Amino acid sequence: MGAAAPVILKVKTPEYKKVVIDASDGKRYHSDLSRFLTVYCFPKTEAEWDTVSVDVTGRALTWTSRFEVHIDQVIGLATKVEDASQSA
DSSP: OOOOOEEEEEEEEEEETEEEEETTTTTTEEEEOOOGTEEEEEESSHHTTTTEETTTTTTTEEOSOOEEEEHHHEEEEEEEEEETTTTO
């Protein structure tokens, strides 16, 4: 049997279109989500971008605009991966 799929423990929005998540696999993923900019519900402003939260299952990020990305998308678009115990 394989290991359980990771879940999102923490999220930060260091700048518009970018997120940093700490996952249960002990890694920190820095991801650029600008690929989704054309999605109609993608947050339009930096203030709106900062209203992100982790869903109850820990498997997705959701914004008040109803934009949602799943952990596998965040991991797949990671531009940097590091040990979550390192400083951000």
